[in-house]
Amino acid sequence: MRMITSGESHGPALVTILEGLPAGLALDQGIINHELARRQRGIGAGPRMRIEQDEARILGGVMGGVTTGAPLAILIPNRDHKKWQGKAVEPLTVPRPGHADLATAIKYGYRDLRPGLERASARETAARVAAGAVCKHLLSQFGMIVGGYVTAVGEISVNVGEMPYSERIARAEANAVRCPDPVSENAIDALIRQAITGKDTLGGIIEVLALEVPAGLGSNSQWDQRLDARLGAAVLSIQSVKGIELGSAFENAHIPGTHAHDPIRLESANGELIRPTDRSGGLEGGITTGQPLIVRAALKPIATTLTPQNSVDLATGLEVPTGYERSDFCHVPRAVPVVEAMVALVLAEALLEKLGGDSMADLLLRYKTLRRARLSDLPMDGTPHVFWPAGGSQ
Numbered sequence: 001m002r003m004i005t006s007g008e009s010h011g012p013a014l015v016t017i018l019e020g021l022p023a024g025l026a027l028d029q030g031i032i033n034h035e036l037a038r039r040q041r042g043i044g045a046g047p048r049m050r051i052e053q054d055e056a057r058i059l060g061g062v063m064g065g066v067t068t069g070a071p072l073a074i075l076i077p078n079r080d081h082k083k084w085q086g087k088a089v090e091p092l093t094v095p096r097p098g099h100a101d102l103a104t105a106i107k108y109g110y111r112d113l114r115p116g117l118e119r120a121s122a123r124e125t126a127a128r129v130a131a132g133a134v135c136k137h138l139l140s141q142f143g144m145i146v147g148g149y150v151t152a153v154g155e156i157s158v159n160v161g162e163m164p165y166s167e168r169i170a171r172a173e174a175n176a177v178r179c180p181d182p183v184s185e186n187a188i189d190a191l192i193r194q195a196i197t198g199k200d201t202l203g204g205i206i207e208v209l210a211l212e213v214p215a216g217l218g219s220n221s222q223w224d225q226r227l228d229a230r231l232g233a234a235v236l237s238i239q240s241v242k243g244i245e246l247g248s249a250f251e252n253a254h255i256p257g258t259h260a261h262d263p264i265r266l267e268s269a270n271g272e273l274i275r276p277t278d279r280s281g282g283l284e285g286g287i288t289t290g291q292p293l294i295v296r297a298a299l300k301p302i303a304t305t306l307t308p309q310n311s312v313d314l315a316t317g318l319e320v321p322t323g324y325e326r327s328d329f330c331h332v333p334r335a336v337p338v339v340e341a342m343v344a345l346v347l348a349e350a351l352l353e354k355l356g357g358d359s360m361a362d363l364l365l366r367y368k369t370l371r372r373a374r375l376s377d378l379p380m381d382g383t384p385h386v387f388w389p390a391g392g393s394q
């Protein structure tokens with residue numbers, strides 16, 4: 001499976017192509033619009049969120065409400081575009097520290113910073129969320145759920161304690177901070193409002209879970225097939241994400257091995273191999289363990305600040321303060337569906353690799369044959385083997 005996107009922040013539209021979907025998946029634009037609306041909700045969003053009201057149009061890959069197996073093409077018009085049509089725009093020559101303005105101008109030799117920021121802009125995440133909606137919908141046909149929530153904004157960390165995973169997802173969805181804990185929700189809400197009035201911006205941490213994931217997705221036979229590596233690349237590709245953590249990775253680095261790993265136990269009733277903890281985040285050796293996937297993304301604060309920052313006017317060579325472009329103050333709550341989308345994309349791709357099959361009927365049939373984490377499914381008899389014969393030749 002492969003996703004590519006095209007389009008500028010204020011251009012006519014965004015386009016997503018999703019290649020490799022199986023045939024026979026019932027799909028309509030309502031499924032995509034639902035996720036697009038989720039991306040537009042959340043405290044800390046800039047005024048553009050009220051203008052956009054994204055609506056997707058499926059242009060290819062679906063006939064009669066069902067995927068055909070051909071590439072899926074999704075169009076999301078930019079409602080804001082009409083304001084820019086035919087309008088002469090003042091050149092932008094003062095790059096914002098932390099945004100892609102200077103880097104793209106150096107790389108491409110732009111005479112105006114606008115082309116760089118138009119494509120770097122996280123408006124592009126709408127196209128990713130559209131593809132992610134389709135991937136989430138595909139995964140749900142196999143009982144998998146991908147959902148997320150905010151675990152930190154600025155200096156406030158959310159303590160979710162022992163709250164069940166599905167409850168965290170449901171609670172977060174019910175508030176504008178996307179926070180599962182009501183005490184932290186209020187504190188974060190106040191902190192974001194304070195940042196807005198203080199003309200500053202905030203970053204934070206998002207946790208995304210994938211539940212009911214079967215064991216055995218991904219591979220460790222090559223570096224680029226490891227699911228941990230693929231999740232890392234996908235999540236780090238999101239604008240402003242600068243760190244990723246799987247399970248309790250950073251905490252594990254500080255404690256002894258006897259405390260860092262997830263013990264393996266045998267459930268005597270059904271012979272299932274269970275893991276009472278999930279410090280690995282559902283991945284060992286780049287392969288899913290059958291435990292929930294736990295992916296955390298660290299987002300830096302928004303680069304566009306109402307309070308000017310130090311920069312240089314590239315047209316005059318003078319040191320000047322940055323200007324302001326309409327912008328989010330804290331994008332963390334509304335970035336939750338974006339991280340979910342990238343996790344769903346990687347997971348859907350791994351599922352299709354595992355099951356093969358060109359149609360949903362093939363996939364659902366093969367899904368039943370997936371190995372469970374059961375002792376009886378493992379064909380081990382304890383006999384010794386000679387893996388490398390003496391003399392070196394195989």
Ligand SMILES: Cc1cc2nc3c(=O)[nH]c(=O)nc-3n(C[C@H](O)[C@H](O)[C@H](O)COP(=O)(O)O)c2cc1C
Nearest residue numbers: 099100120121122239240302303304327328331335
């Ligand atoms: C959902 C979302 C919304 C964002 N909104 C803004 C914004 O309004 N203003 C801004 O300066 N950056 C915003 N960003 C971050 C920038 O797109 C990002 O910092 C920039 O493209 C440079 O890329 P980098 O931070 O990955 O280096 C947003 C990111 C996400 C994920």
